[in-house]
Every structure is written in structure tokens, then in C-alpha cells.
Amino acid sequence: MDQLKVYAGKIREWMNAHRQELVDFTMEMMRIESTTYHEGEAVAWLKAKMEEFGFDEVRVDSAGNLIGRAGSGPCIVLADAHIDTVEPGDPKDWGFDPLDPRIIDGHIWGRGIVDDKGCLAALVFAGRALKQLALDHAATLWVSSSIAEEDVEGSCVRAMMEEFSDIQPHMILVAEASGNRIIRGHKGRALISMEVTGKAAHASAAWRGENALIKSLPLMQAVDDLKDLPEDPVLGKGTIEVTNVDCDTPSLNTIPGKVTITADRRISCGESREALIDELKPFLDGCGAKAWIDVEQITTYTGKTIEQEDFFPSWILPEDHPVIQSACSGYQAVRGESPSVGTWDFCTNACYLCGITGIPSVGFGPGDEGLCHSTEERLSIQELTDAASVYASVVLSYALQGKDA
Numbered sequence: 444m445d446q447l448k449v450y451a452g453k454i455r456e457w458m459n460a461h462r463q464e465l466v467d468f469t470m471e472m473m474r475i476e477s478t479t480y481h482e483g484e485a486v487a488w489l490k491a492k493m494e495e496f497g498f499d500e501v502r503v504d505s506a507g508n509l510i511g512r513a514g515s516g517p518c519i520v521l522a523d524a525h526i527d528t529v530e531p532g533d534p535k536d537w538g539f540d541p542l543d544p545r546i547i548d549g550h551i552w553g554r555g556i557v558d559d560k561g562c563l564a565a566l567v568f569a570g571r572a573l574k575q576l577a578l579d580h581a582a583t584l585w586v587s588s589s590i591a592e593e594d595v596e597g598s599c600v601r602a603m604m605e606e607f608s609d610i611q612p613h614m615i616l617v618a619e620a621s622g623n624r625i626i627r628g629h630k631g632r633a634l635i636s637m638e639v640t641g642k643a644a645h646a647s648a649a650w651r652g653e654n655a656l657i658k659s660l661p662l663m664q665a666v667d668d669l670k671d672l673p674e675d676p677v678l679g680k681g682t683i684e685v686t687n688v689d690c691d692t693p694s695l696n697t698i699p700g701k702v703t704i705t706a707d708r709r710i711s712c713g714e715s716r717e718a719l720i721d722e723l724k725p726f727l728d729g730c731g732a733k734a735w736i737d738v739e740q741i742t743t744y745t746g747k748t749i750e751q752e753d754f755f756p757s758w759i760l761p762e763d764h765p766v767i768q769s770a771c772s773g774y775q776a777v778r779g780e781s782p783s784v785g786t787w788d789f790c791t792n793a794c795y796l797c798g799i800t801g802i803p804s805v806g807f808g809p810g811d812e813g814l815c816h817s818t819e820e821r822l823s824i825q826e827l828t829d830a831a832s833v834y835a836s837v838v839l840s841y842a843l844q845g846k847d848a
């Protein structure tokens with residue numbers, strides 16, 4: 444702990460001395476529009492910056508994820524923040540162009556500052572600090588700037604980890620807004636398709652057919668009524684919601700012969716794919732429907748096609764897990780107080796990085812997660828600077844803990 448305190452003191456001092464640079468860097472990144480599937484220009488810019496900052500190695504995979512390494516210590520941490528953002532939104536609603544960030548009362552305002560460019564900038568400066576303070580012998584920090592998280596969380600980091608299978612982290616740090624809490628888990632998710640078939644017929648002679656849309660109504664109602672799903676004591680109950688209905692019909696004067704219902708299922712207790720389908724069985728049988736887990740296909744900005752099953756289990760680490768404990772120590776060494784530990788309500792890239800690979804993960808990020816995607820996205824410069832210090836300190840805390848063990 445004493446060693447960590449010394450390290451954290453140096454990091455904080457370095458970060459405070461580079462605060463203006465961090466602010467300028469963050470705002471410059473925000474000026475480069477990088478909505479999902481259009482991240483190329485921002486990735487190229489950030490790659491050049493990582494090289495300029497003395498990262499030991501910088502790579503871009505075939506999907507377009509960027510990953511840079513600072514340090515070469517035996518303890519390997521992969522810290523991920525996504526570079527894509529949702530659409531900027533209407534400047535009228537913001538009161539200014541959200542791609543031209545403003546500083547108002549010590550806060551940076553604009554699209555992406557909370558979700559997730561503030562976190563990404565803080566990680567890059569954490570890596571830079573480790574290099575410049577010659578602390579990079581203690582740990583290896585891989586900073587990944589992943590793409591398309593807003594649309595298909597988990598999918599693109601999976602492609603990156605599979606392509607760069609030589610990178611074998613001991614710990615994952617997922618950098619997303621957490622209101623400065625240390626995050627130890629979140630629910631998983633699945634998209635379930637349910638197909639109801641009837642018989643198409645001209646609407647003027649509907650008696651000749653069977654309207655699949657009307658036939659599917661009890662199924663939709665039953666899914667909506669399904670509230671008593673398995674509950675985890677920390678993550679809470681699972682949920683299921685109907686999110687789309689697709690009618691297979693050639694014209695608007697035909698009763699549809701086939702309907703596909705999509706439902707978003709949030710998973711709390713590590714249920715299997717089969718369990719998710721089985722719990723719907725009584726309702727499916729009632730209307731002769733079949734159900735399956737969706738597979739989605741996306742094409743990234745580089746033109747690479749990625750296929751991903753829409754099934755990611757939940758993840759949760761016990762509060763006394765070494766990864767959670769070292770994150771808490773790293774935070775405390777910088778901020779002088781112990782953090783609160785909690786869970787996220789939303790899904791992040793940790794659904795793959797921890798949920799599927801099983802590598803112990805922790806989440807942390809500056810900013811209010813309730814501001815994500817809103818026209819009030821803003822982050823205090825003090826919080827941004829502190830978060831950069833916390834990231835570097837958490838990496839060293841974990842490395843020191845490994846040494847002690």
C-alpha cells in the first residue's frame with residue numbers, strides 16, 4: 444500500500460500538470476464525428492496520438508478496433524473504452540453544435556464526453572503517465588478503443604480478442620461512466636425471435652386464411668405478463684420486453700401469413716440459451732410458434748462483416764475478489780477515500796470481455812451514466828483528470844497485489 448501511495452502521488456502530480464493537455468486532447472477527439480460504423484477518422488487520429496505519446500506498440504485489427512500498449516510488465520491489464528457515439532442530435536436541443544464542445548462552469552459539454560470519449564481520453568493519458576513516469580516496468584497496459592459498442596456491445600471486442608489472441612490479459616477494466624463507483628457486474632442480454640405462422644389471404648376474403656398477426660396477440664401479451672423471472676440477489680430480476688413485430692405480408696390488403704416477434708431479454712442468473720427458450724414454451728405451444736436466439740450480422744467501417752449470436756450471459760464478481768479489491772485500493776490511493784462498489788443497470792463490452800471469456804473484470808468511469816445519449820452530456824474537468832489518475836493507479840495496484848501474492 445505504501446508503494447502504491449508513492450506511485451499514486453506521482454501520477455496525480457503528473458496528471459495535474461497535464462490537465463490542460465488532457466482537456467484539449469479530449470475536446471479534439473470529440474470534434475471528430477465517430478457515430479457507430481463511422482469511426483475510421485477518429486481511430487486514425489487516435490492511433491497517431493498513441494504513437495506520438497510513446498506507446499510501445501499500436502495496432503488496428505481488420506474490423507477497425509484500435510489497441511495500444513504502454514509498458515511491458517508481467518501483469519497484463521486490458522482497459523477498454525469505445526470510440527463510437529450515438530448520433531450527435533439537434534444543435535437546437537443542445538444550444539450549440541454538440542460536435543464543437545464547450546467548457547461551461549468547469550464542465551466539458553458535447554456528444555460523447557460521458558459515453559465514452561472522456562473515459563477513452565483518460566485511459567490514453569493513464570498509459571502516457573505510466574510511460575513518462577517510468578512506471579511501465581511494473582505492468583502492461585493495453586488500451587483498446589473499440590468500435591460499434593453502441594449497436595452491438597460485445598461483438599467487436601470479441602473480433603479484436605480473437606484476432607489478437609497473443610494478448611492474454613489477467614484483468615479487464617471496462618471504462619464507462621459509473622458515477623465514480625467501482626462496478627463488479629451487470630446483467631447479460633439476449634434477443635429472442637418468435638415466429639407465428641398462419642395463412643395469407645386477401646383481406647376482402649380473410650376467411651380463406653388465418654391472420655398470423657391476430658394469432659400472435661396472446662403470445663405478445665403472455666410475454667409482457669412474464670414478470671417473475673429468475674432473480675440474482677445483487678443484479679436483481681431478469682426482464683423480457685417485446686421490442687418489435689415484423690409482418691411478412693406482400694401488401695396492406697393481405698392478412699399476414701407470418702409474423703416474427705422480437706423480445707429483449709435481460710439475464711441475471713447465468714441462464715442457458717435453452718432455459719431462455721424453455722421458459723417461453725407454454726406460450727409458444729399455445730399458438731404453434733417457434734423461438735430461437737437471434738444472430739446479428741454487422742459490417743464495420745473497414746468493410747468487415749461480423750456475425751454474433753445475441754446471447755451474452757451476466758457477470759458478477761464477489762466484492763472481495765482481488766480485481767475488485769485492487770481497483771478499490773487504486774481508487775483510494777488517488778482520491779483519499781474508499782469508493783462505493785455497485786453494479787451497472789446497462790450492458791457494456793464486459794458482456795463479452797468478462798461474461799464470455801471469464802477474465803475477471805471491473806468497471807469504472809467518471810460522469811453520470813444518466814446523461815449518456817442525452818443532449819445534456821457533460822463531465823467535470825476535475826472528474827476527468829481524477830479518473831485518468833485512478834486508471835493508472837488501478838493498474839499499478841493490481842500489479843503490486845500480484846507481486847505480494
Ligand SMILES: [Zn+2]
Pocket residue numbers: 525558559592619
Ligand atoms: Zn458506452
